[in-house]
Amino acid sequence: MESAKFSGRKGYLLVAIGGIVSILLVAVLASCTGPVGPPGATPSTEEIKALIREELRGAPPTVASIAQGGRLYDNWIRETKATAPAGNQPLWALQTTNARTGNDTWRCKECHGWDYKGKGGAYSKGSHYTGFVGVYDAGISKSQEQLLEILKGSTDVRHDFSKVLDESSLASLAAFLSQSLINENPYIDFATKKPIAVSAEDAAHGAQLYESVCLACHGTDGKLINFGSAEEPEYVGTIALDNPWEFVHKVRHGQPNTTMPAALVTGWSLDDTIHLLAHAQTLPEE
Known part of the structure; x- marks a missing residue:
């Protein structure tokens, strides 16, 4: 198993290194004089670094992966057919207003809301209120890589989902948070719950x-x-x-x-x- 993991990492590194070499080769060739025409513009150091970061990041997530991330946000235990962790999610102890226990406490939506705004949105009152912040602001201000690290507990070890979700699922969830969160205020009236300006x-x-x-x-x-x-x-x-x-x-x-x-x-x-x-x-x- 460990050798298989190592082989996978080794293969990824070889592909990434190959891509970086290609980028550097393009940078060198761009500055060369061709058989006709003037020399090409030499890419700046920052441009080369950006290209290398893009190469290391890999292919962008597919729409299917983003949609799966949304389902994981909804109920990752059901989506992955996983055995529910014992007890409540560790951060659940920080609140006393939502009386739910067990599986529900592990659902992202239970803390952060269906509108992604947590205590600042539809879950600002009622039985689902927890006082936890939403994910909308983080989704629009942080990179996908930063969001992935947060899911792995970088800001709070009690928020480490790498113990219950595999790397692919975590990547899909981070992609959803980065690319699929929407501000529904222009579309749904908060008070009446009716669509706005629908003919x-x-x-x-x-x-x-x-x-x-x-x-x-x-x-x-x-x-x-x-x-x-x-x-x-x-x-x-x-x-x-x-x-x-x-x-x-x-x-x-x-x-x-x-x-x-x-x-x-x-x-x-x-x-x-x-x-x-x-x-x-x-x-x-x-």
Whole structure:
């Protein structure tokens, strides 16, 4: 096993070194005089360093990887089919307002919210309130590499998820945090939970999207799948009306460990998702 890991690292280093050598060769050749024309411009030291950093970083994450990161944020235990860690997430002890225990305490969304704003967003009150900050500001201000290190406990060892998630999953989660967080304030009214500035034509477009993509699994009234229990059922309309931020997140990234398509992968725009929300809010709650 260790030799396999070493071989993987060795192969990566060889590829990276090969890429760096290619960059340096291009830099040298760019300054040479060709058979015709003047010498090419010599890249600056900073330009060469930037190219080397890009080469070491590797290929950018795919849309599928970003969508998977969104599902991990939702419920990484379900998405990875992992055995839930024993007890509560270590940081959970810092709060006393949210009475949930066990699996729920390990879900990113439980601390940071479906709108990614934690105590500053939809989870600023109610049973989900914890007082923890959101991830939105970090997502737009920090690099993907910095976010990955935070997930590995660089700022607080109690936030080290490398003990429960593999490198690929952590990379997908960091990619999601870096590239898929949105500010939903211009799209969803915080007080009414209704889409903002959605016309009848937009809602009709949402109905078309529902019929073409969602109806087969969820039914005309959105009640073919019960996300809750017999005592407290939850349907498409229930979520859309009660928690539109959760609805938008799940439409964009998919439902953990299911075949539900992710709007990010299918090429839907954010407007498409908001139009779908407008239609979903016309479906029955119960």
